[in-house]
Amino acid sequence: DAKTTQPTSMDCAEGRAANLPCNHSTISGNEYVYWYRQIHSQGPQYIIHGLKNNETNEMASLIITEDRKSSTLILPHATLRDTAVYYCIVRSGGSNYKLTFGKGTLLTVNP
Amino acid sequence: GAGVSQSPSNKVTEKGKDVELRCDPISGHTALYWYRQSLGQGLEFLIYFQGNSAPDKSGLPSDRFSAERTGGSVSTLTIQRTQQEDSAVYLCASSLGAGTGVVNEQFFGPGTRLTVL
Numbered sequence: 001d002a003k004t005t006q007p008t009s010m011d012c013a014e015g016r017a018a019n020l021p022c023n024h025s026t027i028s029g030n031e032y033v034y035w036y037r038q039i040h041s042q043g044p045q046y047i048i049h050g051l052k053n054n055e056t057n058e059m060a061s062l063i064i065t066e067d068r069k070s071s072t073l074i075l076p077h078a079t080l081r082d083t084a085v086y087y088c089i090v091r092s093g094g095s096n097y098k099l100t101f102g103k104g105t106l107l108t109v110n111p
Numbered sequence: 112g113a114g115v116s117q118s119p120s121n122k123v124t125e126k127g128k129d130v131e132l133r134c135d136p137i138s139g140h141t142a143l144y145w146y147r148q149s150l151g152q153g154l155e156f157l158i159y160f161q162g163n164s165a166p167d168k169s170g171l172p173s174d175r176f177s178a179e180r181t182g183g184s185v186s187t188l189t190i191q192r193t194q195q196e197d198s199a200v201y202l203c204a205s206s207l208g209a210g211t212g213v214v215n216e217q218f219f220g221p222g223t224r225l226t227v228l
Contacts, residue, residue, distance in 0.1 A: 034216075043115075043202050043219030044154070098170070099146070099204075099217060101154040 004088045009106040012082075018075040020105050022088030025069040031092045033064060035073045036101070037084040044087070044101070047073065078109045113137065115220035117203050123226045124193055132188040132223045136205030143186050144206075144217060145178055147199040154202070160186065161208070193227045200224050 005023040012018040024033065035047040048055055048062045050071070055062045061074040075082055087104040116135045124130050136143050145157040156170040160180045171177070175193075180186040190197055204217040 043204070043222050044217075046216040046218065049216065098156045098159070099144075099154055100156065103153065 004090055004102060006086075006088055006102070006105045008103065009108070011108050011110060012075075012078045014080060014109055014111050015077055018078040018082065018107055018109070020073040020075075020086050020088075020107060021070065022073070023070045024088070024090045027068050027090050028092070031090045033062065033068075033071050034089045034091065035060070035062065036087045036089070036099075037082075038087070038101075038104075039081075039084040044099075047086075078107075080109050080111060083107060083109045115203055115205055115218055117201075117220040117223050119223060120221065121224045121226075123228065125228050126195060127192050129189065129191045130193055130225065132190075132201050132203075132225070134186045134188070134203030134205075134220060136184065136186070136203070137218055138184075139207070140205035140218075141183070141208050142206045142215070142217075143180055144204045145186070145188050146202045146204065148202060148222070149199045157188070157201075190225075193225075195227050198225055198227045 032049050032051050034049040036044045037047055038044045048057055048060050050062045050064055052064055052068055064071045085104040085106050087101045115137055118133045122130055141162045143160045146154050147157060148154055158171055158178045159167040175191045178186060178188045200222040202219055202222045204219045206215040206217045208215055
């Protein structure tokens, strides 16, 4: 699976949009971009995934660039409960069951 | 609906003892996974069960680790003769399936925090 690069940490004010970037320049055509997050002392939580089109669900939006080499996770109105480590991963359908998280981005939402 | 549950939530044991960790997946999920996460580290895959197929044990770190899934539902991860380096949070996840070309999201339990003294 392709490697991803994320900033180590980010801050966001409560109520504002949080935009979390991820670079995946070696992504191949059949690989999906997935986002998970892990709130302190909890298990990872699935957020959203996409292949090439932008995606939106009740939690977030995923914007994937046209060349698919990077993406941005958007939390439209961040709350204090969104403080967590956010993981961007890239994986294909053939090896989809082995999730591997890197360091991720620690998002801190400030009041 | 009910999510993935794990028990116990915390386990403290002495070096050399055996421990059993339990996972109850989401009803109807055919795929079940075990991972572990050491302090400040990322996620480490351990083992994967899919339906009646032979499990993928490629992530188990040693032969002291084993897991079984009875009746296609509940799973137990057993660690024999525990060592201090086994201390970690053990996470279980389940998904609807894991067919080729289909990428299914995994739903995680809260984990079991194992401390080996």
